[in-house]
Amino acid sequence: MSDMSVLEAGLLAEIEGAPDEAAIESVRVAALGKKGSVSELLKTLGAMTPDERKAQGPLINGLRDRVQAALGKRKDALAAAALSARLASERLDVTLPVQEAPQTRGRIHPISQVVDELTTIFADMGFSVAEGPDIETDFYNFTALNFPIGHPAREMHDTFFLPADAAGERKVLRTHTSPVQIRTMLSAPPPIRVICPGRTYRTDSDQTHTPMFHQVEGLVIDKGSHLGHLKWVLEEFCKAFFEVDSVKMRFRPSFFPFTEPSAEVDIQCSRKGGEIRFGEGDDWLEILGCGMVHPNVLRNCGLDPDEYQGFAWGMGIDRIAMLKYGMPDLRPFFDADVRWLEHYGFRPLDLPTLAGGLTS
């Protein structure tokens, strides 16, 4: 075995055994440094004859290259091991809980969500959203809607009154959203298609009534809309709102001062274990009142009932929210109990759309 082979074997063994970067560096200096063993051999090439150089050159250069490669390889291995060790020491407990995002904590009240659902459905059918004041005059809330003074139908409304003014007129908290119909008809000519969601008030408070509640009214006025159109609009609405393929509805003749003919509408449903489902079953549940706009109401709004006609309907927003989402009781709607709101409320990004569905 030549001296060079001995040197090489020794160097490679040292490299392989180097425990860390410092040891590697000292091996490198000892071999390839200015005075290193391999460097010294390389220096001898200068004094050699061309023939010797031709023979020894490749041997010495080969030794240098192999030592260099071994050094590099060992360095990489040590660096990889050091990184592994560092990473191992940097381990975090991934099971620690994170803060809930604000978008996860926040809630939209079911009434707001249902109003957005209603708006989405009716906007597609070309209905705008009309609004009016909560504090109304007797004219808008009753007289223009064909409630004669002293008529029992007025009494049924359990009205909240505000103090009489100098002229003896007393305003009321609107008992229904129907005055918005009048305001709409008085402000713009037909064709009219609006829904009017809003707060309404009656002096009524028990298990199923609160003195404040929400209604949505619908109004269509033009020169040809009839009871058949009304039926279709309500059927389409109920299918879309309750997100079922079909609904069966029952129209019962009824009475409202501001519509003629008038009807109440029941929707077919099943009730199993306290859960209401639409589109199936053989129970009937009343959900709204409707009818053709009374000629007197049209006249009160300056429209000729022989030229213009149309229909209106009204229903409880809180009530349809309860029917769709299963809240058993109305009163907690206005109690702001965060437990109730978190359970029955909706996440801020759950925007009802027709393309994506009202609910996801």
Added chain:
Amino acid sequence: MKFTLSWLRDHLDTSASVETIADTLTRIGLEVEGIRDPAAELAAYRVARVISAEQHPNADRLRVCMVDDGSGTPIQVVCGAPNARAGMTSVFAPPGTYIPAKDLTLAVGTIRGVESRGMLCSAFELGLSDDHDGIIDLPADAPVGQPYAAWAGLDDPVIEIAVTPNRADALGVFGIARDLAAAGLGTLKTAAIKPVPGQAPCPVGVTLPEGDDRRLCPAFALRLVRGVRNGPSPQWLQRRLADIGLRPINALVDITNYLTFDHARPLHVFDAAKVAGNLTVRRARDGEELLALDGRTYRLDPGVVVIADDDGVESLAGVMGGEHSGVSEATTDVLIEAALWDPLNIAQTGRRLGISTDARYRFERGVDPAMTLPGLELATRLVLDLCGGTPSDVVLAGEVTPPRREIAFPWSEVERLTSLSVPQADMEGILASLGFAVNGSSDGATVVPPSWRADVEGKADLVEEIVRIAGIDRVPSTPLPRLNEGVPKPVLTLLQRRTRAAKRLLAARGLVEAVTYSFIPEDEAKLFGGGTATLKLVNPIAADMSDMRPSLLPGLLKAAQRNADRGYADTALFEVGQIFASDEPGGQSISATAVRRGTARPAGTGRHWEGGGEPVSIFDAKADAFALLTALGVSTAGVQIVPGGPAWYHPGRSARLQFGPKTVIGAFGELHPSTLKALGAKGPIVACEIVLDLLPAPKARPTKVKAKLVLSDLQPVTRDFAFVVDSTVAAGDILRAVAGTDRALVADTTVFDVYEGPHVGDGRKSIAVSVRLQPTERTLTDADIEAVSTRIVEAVAKRTGATLRT
């Protein structure tokens, strides 16, 4: 309105089942609210014979009876009734029977050591009467083993319908029968009502008000029947009244109640012996009083119409009779009154005096004027049949003139309003069967509504009559054509869009939406700038729901406290809803208001291993306000933050948000401790409120194209400055001074540290600002940066007296 099947059959010849009748009633607009079948409720009770009744060995007042219930095996029953005796026929309830009057289900029991397997029943226990003196004593031929209810004729189903205010005619069984007959469910029995001839003049005269007040009582018919024997009415009549929930009193009273329900014709009976002189219908005098039949004394005023005699007020017209002249079992001469009253006046009287009676209910909805005299005849006939006596002639004061209304009715109207095509003959038939006079051609008809349908005024009413009988379910559903072809256009107004966006934004910041009442207590309204007289309810349902709210804060603050009281101290609540500054439409606006309590900060609520648990600060509220404005498309750059919010805020920890002194759009801050105390709430609570109606509309732009984006290739440079200022100096002033130095170059300024303490001295603070310089033309040299830095320091020093911290 309740009635029984047999009662209906008095007026309607029909073989229809009770189910068919109920379905039809609902279909034609007389909604069935319930059907009660007493036979089903009393199914367990059977006729039984008492075989033996022996003294109970251990109790003086009990007997041990052996009962034959038809099964063949005698049953031992312990009975406490004094009338229990061997051989009697009674009613037996076996174990397992529900006893309505006692709300218990019978079990086999042992009474004083003797086993008892069921119960011999009194009428009280069956819920049939108040009589519980003894067990029911039936005739000996009652069939042992048969259901008692069927044998006793108690199997008459009771139907209850909801009658809408327009259908006064359906407040009588006859009117209901008429509707059912029109709907094809049988034939209406329309025997003419025969007048009963009087045998003497009526000795009592009647005077009606004259002039304008005649409308209060257009007609008043009266007749005397002498020599009546008043007492309990016959079983059939008592049964009918009891079935619909009325208490039988005596024959004369029962007759008036019966006709009230049978023909929707309320009547009144006076004991003629108690009436002094003639009767006068007049307005009550101020301060007059009447002890009425309900045992209460009413103080009257001229708004109330009364029937008076020489001694004073005897009856409240159309509402309730007086105790003094009321009939009793001692009555021998009776005056029967059938009058017409003004519906509006009756309604007002009933409401003011707080009296609800079946008579008021009918008169205020409108009683058929044409039934005034026939009603009196029907009553006379019943009195004669049940109580005997001799009738006088009828005295009629005023006159019965049913309004006659002619309606020109084109047959096409039904299809125009409903799209339902009904053959003309059917339309005529329906109207005729409902009592309308129809005089028509192929185009249309002149229709005269019957006297009992004062609600029918015009064409639309006739359409309803035809459609409800023809079947509203037959109207085919028809797609409503779109007004505009193509993709629907957006429909929401700016305020509607902003209301929606405000809700979504606040929820996305971790707040939970509440909906609280629009009315709040007066003291709370006053705390928040409200409580004006015009916004106070005259008739609140509770004292703490008296005033229209001037702010959403009281409702939210109290809600946060309620949640805290339930153990949820860290709540973030918001509401976007109406507030009221006046009772005019313009006084109502939409406020978006958010409150944060405890540790409910935007980043997270409560303690957390990563940090948190600090109480909410006004900067959380300010962040809510600014996020809200940005989401609503309002640039926050122009918003002025004026220290010191409205009175309900901490004066040093709140601010108004405004565009100028006259355009205050909201506020934020920490709530004033006194405000919280007055509300019974505890902090820390911060809030922000913005009135959406006051926000400026975005500028209208012709296109949706966004402003051109200019990006610089040149490297931005950031320099930090620590300014030491008097502690009263506003950081906002420093930032404005920095920004104003070179608007082209200063791209962004942030406060990254605020320090108060020994290093800067008392009454001083250090505000550290980071300034980003963005060159647009050439890279900044050190000299450029030095120059702009110097100008920044000078500008801030000039504006705030700041020195650079060393």
